[in-house]
Amino acid sequence: MTKYFAAEIGDTAEVLADDPIWLILVKVVGIFAFLVVMTLFMINWERKVVARMQHRPGPNRVGPNGWLQSLADGLKLAFKEDIRPVLADKWVFFLAPVISCIPAFLAFSVIPLAGEVSMFGERTALQLVDLPVGVLVVLACSSLGVYGIVLSGWASGSPYPLLGALRSAAQVISYEIAMGLSIVAVIMFTGSMSTGDIVGAQASTVLGVLPGWFGILLFPSFVIYVVSMVGETNRAPFDLPEAESELVGGFHTEYSSLKFALFFLAEYVNMVTVSALATTLFLGGYHAPWSGEFMNTGWWGLLWFIIKTLAFLFLFIWLRGTLPRLRYDQFMKLGWKVLVPTSLVWIMAVAVIRTGAIQQLSTAQRLIALGVIVGLVLLVSFLLPDKKVQDTKGVPLAGSGFPVPPLDLAVPKSAPKRKVKVANLPKETAAVTTGKEAE
Amino acid sequence: MSLLTFLAQQPEPVQRAVDTVTTGEAISFWVLGPLALAGALGMLFARNAVHSALWLVVTMLSLGVLYMVQQAPFLGFVQIIVYTGAIMMLFLFVLMMVGRDSSDSVVEVIRGQRLAAALLGIGFAVLMVGSVARALTSVQPAGLAEANTTNGGNVGNIGQKLFTDYLFPFELTSALLIVAALGAMILAFVGRDGKPAKKTQRELVEERFQAGGRVGSIPGPGVFATANSVATPALLPDGSVAEESLFDVIEATDKSRLSDDVAEVAGTAHEPDAHALKGSES
Numbered sequence: 001m002t003k004y005f006a007a008e009i010g011d012t013a014e015v016l017a018d019d020p021i022w023l024i025l026v027k028v029v030g031i032f033a034f035l036v037v038m039t040l041f042m043i044n045w046e047r048k049v050v051a052r053m054q055h056r057p058g059p060n061r062v063g064p065n066g067w068l069q070s071l072a073d074g075l076k077l078a079f080k081e082d083i084r085p086v087l088a089d090k091w092v093f094f095l096a097p098v099i100s101c102i103p104a105f106l107a108f109s110v111i112p113l114a115g116e117v118s119m120f121g122e123r124t125a126l127q128l129v130d131l132p133v134g135v136l137v138v139l140a141c142s143s144l145g146v147y148g149i150v151l152s153g154w155a156s157g158s159p160y161p162l163l164g165a166l167r168s169a170a171q172v173i174s175y176e177i178a179m180g181l182s183i184v185a186v187i188m189f190t191g192s193m194s195t196g197d198i199v200g201a202q203a204s205t206v207l208g209v210l211p212g213w214f215g216i217l218l219f220p221s222f223v224i225y226v227v228s229m230v231g232e233t234n235r236a237p238f239d240l241p242e243a244e245s246e247l248v249g250g251f252h253t254e255y256s257s258l259k260f261a262l263f264f265l266a267e268y269v270n271m272v273t274v275s276a277l278a279t280t281l282f283l284g285g286y287h288a289p290w291s292g293e294f295m296n297t298g299w300w301g302l303l304w305f306i307i308k309t310l311a312f313l314f315l316f317i318w319l320r321g322t323l324p325r326l327r328y329d330q331f332m333k334l335g336w337k338v339l340v341p342t343s344l345v346w347i348m349a350v351a352v353i354r355t356g357a358i359q360q361l362s363t364a365q366r367l368i369a370l371g372v373i374v375g376l377v378l379l380v381s382f383l384l385p386d387k388k389v390q391d392t393k394g395v396p397l398a399g400s401g402f403p404v405p406p407l408d409l410a411v412p413k414s415a416p417k418r419k420v421k422v423a424n425l426p427k428e429t430a431a432v433t434t435g436k437e438a439e
Numbered sequence: 440m441s442l443l444t445f446l447a448q449q450p451e452p453v454q455r456a457v458d459t460v461t462t463g464e465a466i467s468f469w470v471l472g473p474l475a476l477a478g479a480l481g482m483l484f485a486r487n488a489v490h491s492a493l494w495l496v497v498t499m500l501s502l503g504v505l506y507m508v509q510q511a512p513f514l515g516f517v518q519i520i521v522y523t524g525a526i527m528m529l530f531l532f533v534l535m536m537v538g539r540d541s542s543d544s545v546v547e548v549i550r551g552q553r554l555a556a557a558l559l560g561i562g563f564a565v566l567m568v569g570s571v572a573r574a575l576t577s578v579q580p581a582g583l584a585e586a587n588t589t590n591g592g593n594v595g596n597i598g599q600k601l602f603t604d605y606l607f608p609f610e611l612t613s614a615l616l617i618v619a620a621l622g623a624m625i626l627a628f629v630g631r632d633g634k635p636a637k638k639t640q641r642e643l644v645e646e647r648f649q650a651g652g653r654v655g656s657i658p659g660p661g662v663f664a665t666a667n668s669v670a671t672p673a674l675l676p677d678g679s680v681a682e683e684s685l686f687d688v689i690e691a692t693d694k695s696r697l698s699d700d701v702a703e704v705a706g707t708a709h710e711p712d713a714h715a716l717k718g719s720e721s
Contacts (some may be wrong), residue, residue, distance in 0.1 A: 089489075091486075092489070092490070092493070131512055132512060132513075132592050132593055132594060133512045133513050133516050133593070133594060136513070136516040136517070136520065139516075139524075140516045140519040140520045140523075140524065143519070143520050143523065143524025143525070143528070144519070144523065144524065146524070146528060147496070147531075150528065150531055150532075150535070151489075151493075151531075153535075153536050154531075165535070166532065166535060166536070169528055169531070169532050170532075173524075173525060173528060173529075176524070181548060193594060312568055318613070326705065354505060396571075
């Protein structure tokens with residue numbers, strides 16, 4: 001199967017090429033099981049961590065320490081009544097959750113979980129396929145996953161899901177650009193798009209101590225990827241497509257039972273996938289934080305991979321527990337005006353640095369190149385327009401008199417009591433007075 | 440080597456090894472080909488615009504997978520990312536904005552449109568049949584085995600071709616796309632019919648404050664225990680009538696009918712106190 005795409009065959013691809021069919025099936029089932037178990041675990045973990053952040057116990061009834069809560073919830077969800085709204089588009093309404101689920105699982109096929117291991121006596125790598133365009137597979141899957149959300153919103157035939165779907169479409173397309181650009185720097189450094197090669201390129205150490213992970217070497221790319229991966233998976237603080245305070249439930253408002261469960265599954269599997277890709281691209285995949293053989297070969301890789309992926313998943317939970325949701329225009333501004341231009345400039349810088357490194361320039365040439373760059377930066381900074389001078393004729397919106405109260409307005413300690421006024425009124429002779437009035 | 444010599448260069452004739460079609464390739468073709476065709480037909484005959492778009496997605500996905508099977512993985516995935524992921528998604532976006540029940544009007548807007556469409560369609564069909572017939576009879580399949588294994592593989596070779604032999608068309612295409620994007624932005628940001636662009640929220644606020652006068656909303660009618668009609672004037676804190684709450688077209692309730700409310704608002708009415716406990720007599 002992998003033979004078709006044999007490029008200059010990488011190490012991993014070579015190992016994978018002679019996998020027998022039963023081993024491929026074992027891996028497929030293994031990946032599926034891993035993702036489903038991760039989803040069940042992740043839902044529970046999220047509830048527990050967020051609960052701890054909010055000083056409450058979280059789920060602690062079902063199973064040992066409440067760890068079976070999400071399994072129970074899932075089973076309950078399966079037995080609920082499946083409702084289809086009258087206005088819904090029958091086929092598309094059914095198709096949408098399926099479409100959102102399949103690419104989520106598919107993307108994981110190119111993620112290297114560990115290096116070379118021996119499985120049932122067969123030498124193989126813990127990875128389903130290693131394509132020469134492996135990274136693009138993940139991007140393609142995430143762009144197909146949007147269809148699930150968009151179609152579910154449209155097919156529901158009600159306004160809130162439609163709005164959620166429109167938001168989601170714009171959001172995912174915008175953030176996919178930033179995500180793709182952040183990956184470009186990694187591809188330029190590795191010289192390959194295959195995930196196996198990318199992990200292989202991060203095996204060395206920098207300066208003898210630091211691991212040669214691209215998260216350290218290409219830090220700006222790493223930051224941009226992490227921000228855009230949160231946007232890509234529709235998670236807080238970028239969960240605008242399902243903003244419950246504005247859109248009820250967003251795109252899945254009208255869904256129930258197993259179809260809703262599929263959306264839930266897709267969301268969490270997507271989170272695991274983008275976290276795994278972040279691990280692969282930026283945190284050295286299955287490599288231990290140190291080089292050498294110690295705890296760094298064979299099945300040990302799986303341990304490091306899972307630890308790193310869980311760190312990213314914890315970040316997702318942490319963000320959700322901490323940050324409020326962004327406003328939609330601020331969110332778009334962040335994507336288009338901050339992330340995309342920053343990555344473009346950074347890619348240029350990486351290209352220049354790479355060329356310099358490859359061509360073995362002399363010191364004089366390097367200094368000249370540096371001078372040219374500084375000159376360009378200065379030129380651009382001169383070309384930037386000055387800060388706009390405040391229009392003095394405009395009405396200040398705060399701090400003047402009418403219609404806005406002055407800045408030095410002394411606010412009275414407490415509002416004058418009505419009682420005083422009553423006390424000042426011409427009194428009728430009363431037979432009975434309250435005690436206070438007598439004072 | 441300068442740019443001009445690059446452009447003047449002819450692509451060197453490549454030694455092509457005849458490639459055979461493997462069984463797997465044949466099977467996937469006979470699965471994906473009909474699927475792509477079904478998608479195209481479905482797109483034509485679907486009643487609903489969104490269903491049409493979905494059928495087209497099926498066609499595009501099948502084509503993408505066909506590319507992958509034919510040893511062009513990069514092209515296949517780019518087809519999926521760009522066409523299915525971005526372009527069709529924008530189509531869907533527009534269709535969803537238009538509304539799910541709107542159907543095409545069959546009225547001919549441009550004169551002779553159908554005739555021109557028919558002629559061009561027939562011409563296109565002739566071209567297609569001609570090229571397909573030629574491909575089936577006189578072209579030897581070259582295969583990508585060599586391009587996929589040497590010199591950085593599939594992706595590396597595409598990149599090299601794009602940035603050497605096809606640099607000029609590539610740059611032209613990107614210039615075209617940038618112009619199109621700029622045009623779209625200008626059309627979107629400049630108002631229609633010569634009107635200026637939409638004012639920002641800040642500009643609107645400043646304009647409102649600059650004009651002077653009342654900044655907030657005008658007072659609504661008074662709602663009291665004794666009346667809740669729109670004809671009831673609102674009362675100011677001293678008990679006088681707020682003129683702005685009166686309507687031109689509705690005759691306001693006479694103030695004398697509101698004397699109790701006036702007294703209440705002005706603070707001159709009786710307050711509930713211990714008298715209330717004694718009943719109404721004393």
